[in-house]
Amino acid sequence: MKKVFATLTVLAMLTFGSAAIMAQDAAAPAEEAAIENVDENAAPAAEAEAAEAEAEEAPEEEATGIVALHKTLKTKFIEGGAGFMALTLITLVFGLALCIERIIYLSLSKTNTKKLLADIEAALNKGGIEAALEVCRNTRGPVASIFYQGLSRYDEGIDVVEKTVSSYGGVQLGLLEKNLSWITLFIAIAPSLGFLGTIIGMIEAFDKIQQVGDISATVVAGGIKVALLTTLLGLIIAVVLQLFYNYILSLIEGLVNEMEDSSISLLDLVVAYDAAQKK
Numbered sequence: 001m002k003k004v005f006a007t008l009t010v011l012a013m014l015t016f017g018s019a020a021i022m023a024q025d026a027a028a029p030a031e032e033a034a035i036e037n038v039d040e041n042a043a044p045a046a047e048a049e050a051a052e053a054e055a056e057e058a059p060e061e062e063a064t065g066i067v068a069l070h071k072t073l074k075t076k077f078i079e080g081g082a083g084f085m086a087l088t089l090i091t092l093v094f095g096l097a098l099c100i101e102r103i104i105y106l107s108l109s110k111t112n113t114k115k116l117l118a119d120i121e122a123a124l125n126k127g128g129i130e131a132a133l134e135v136c137r138n139t140r141g142p143v144a145s146i147f148y149q150g151l152s153r154y155d156e157g158i159d160v161v162e163k164t165v166s167s168y169g170g171v172q173l174g175l176l177e178k179n180l181s182w183i184t185l186f187i188a189i190a191p192s193l194g195f196l197g198t199i200i201g202m203i204e205a206f207d208k209i210q211q212v213g214d215i216s217a218t219v220v221a222g223g224i225k226v227a228l229l230t231t232l233l234g235l236i237i238a239v240v241l242q243l244f245y246n247y248i249l250s251l252i253e254g255l256v257n258e259m260e261d262s263s264i265s266l267l268d269l270v271v272a273y274d275a276a277q278k279k
Helices: 002-079 082-108 113-137 142-152 158-176 180-212 217-278
Strands: none
Touching: 082 180, 082 217, 113 142, 113 217, 142 158, 142 217, 158 217, 180 217
């Protein structure tokens, strides 16, 4: 009987053990699937959180970059010698002010010459010289001013009208070129001040070498840095002002060509009107 009970006990243990192993094997894939589902659900959430964190950090990084640039420029400005750097920077301020003033003036001086000539021709046909003068008075720009001066001398003859148009064209050209000499002055002064700072920086470097009694990179570096920074700022200012200056010259050339071409057309209208009056 004892052997029978022992045998049954061993069989029961083997049966329950194999069942437990099978249950564990069956439960393992389910647990792995559940873990995978959790990982898959957690991954998008983690990616979304990371994207939000990057979006929040992006403005901070940009702001940090701007602040770093500002600090770098401030540091270089002080290292270059605040006195000479500020004096060189003043040339940029005044030069840009004059350039902006000229650009605004020249932009406002543009006139639709084709429309103006058509209006003058219609006024001459309907009301004569006085009507044409009224059209010129109500029109802005140097072209209308030249036309007004020429038409106002119609009673003195066609030759006088032509000379008046030519002479007053020179006056208007002088008004268009006003303050350009000052802009060229600032273009020349900016690099000159930079070179002056360069000379002073080199003198300081040699003074330090004389005081120390030895040539070393540490002693010379400070003076050379001042020299290079002042020269760099002066050259940058000169380049910027030169670009504005050339743009202003292109505007003036366009207006001058427009004045010359329209003046010839005006003289043709006056000659035709005079011929019609004599008939």
